[in-house]
Amino acid sequence: MKECPRCHCPVDETDNYCRACGRSLRPGTGFLFTHSGIILLAVVLGPFALPVVWMSKLISTPAKWIYTALLALLTVYLIHAFYQAYLLMQDAAQMMLGGGF
Numbered sequence: 001m002k003e004c005p006r007c008h009c010p011v012d013e014t015d016n017y018c019r020a021c022g023r024s025l026r027p028g029t030g031f032l033f034t035h036s037g038i039i040l041l042a043v044v045l046g047p048f049a050l051p052v053v054w055m056s057k058l059i060s061t062p063a064k065w066i067y068t069a070l071l072a073l074l075t076v077y078l079i080h081a082f083y084q085a086y087l088l089m090q091d092a093a094q095m096m097l098g099g100g101f
């Protein structure tokens with residue numbers, strides 16, 4: 001007989017969730033591995049959500065590729081945005097240093 005790692009109630013081998021407290025009993029099947037969980041993680045962590053996408057057993061492989069592509073696009077966009085901000089700051093610094101010429 002297995003027991004729940006959180007509340008130590010006896011659980012069945014075939015249960016995905018603890019009947020007493022609702023904890024996920026299989027790796028890769030918690031809330032974070034659902035579509036909603038992954039979208040939430042992607043918003044908070046950006047590209048760092050990618051390992052969770054591939055550990056998930058709840059979403060299909062095509063869905064994993066879609067998330068991977070979206071996260072890659074997000075990463076490219078973020079790098080571009082940071083680069084633009086960097087250029088703007090350089091311009092601003094030059095204007096301050098070279099003001100009057």
Ligand SMILES: [Zn+2]
Pocket residue numbers: 004005006007008009018019020021022023
């Ligand atoms: Zn439990």
